[in-house]
Amino acid sequence: MSFDFAVHLGKVQRSVKDLERDGKPVRAVTLARNYATSVDDLWDAVTNPERLQRWFLPITGDLKQGGRYQLQGNAGGTIQECDRPQFLSITWEFGGGMSWVELRLTRQGDNEARFSLTHICPVDDHWRQYGPGATGVGWDLGLLGLAAYFSGKVLTHEEAEATFSSPEGKAFILDSSESWRQADVDSGEDPDTAAATAQRTAAFYTGGAC
16 A cells, blocks of 8 residues: 555544443544545445445445444444434444444535544443553544545455555554554543553554563
8 A cells, every 4th residue: 555654644633532421431532534525425435335345344234324234344233323414323332342433524625524433432341451542543544544545545355454464554553552542641541551551452453462
């Protein structure tokens, strides 16, 4: 993949926020960046199964509000709210756990649209072990795939796996983990705790030692 990883990394804004959901503590992990396209085109790229599989994963299911979806080899869930072309809310069910994803698209001037994704995670053992990078790094890779797609680079699943396993790809993952460490600290997390969870997340994604 001929793509400037560092430029993409710098275009993404990341934040972590404490919230409550159903009376229980949760963390909102948010990523946002602009893409050089219209809101309608961006919405189609992230909801049209034919286009979604070109930069993310194949999807099946009853793809409408109230329906169930399944991403190939990954999460499934319920489409809770769908307000085309601005807002999408889904449950994210994976590995026996549940979290929630909210997507907001907004117009930015004449030639750009803003993609803002919030993954709302329960404060459970998984969160305490990996912190915001557990979901944040994965979504960074997803947004990278979307940026590559809009620049005309479409990779097969095998090509994407090879890219992210390369030294350049692993460096991107380490930089993403560091960015989430900083976002965690900025949210008020203890710096030593944030560093430890970021290290474990980076090791998980790169296959390195903790």
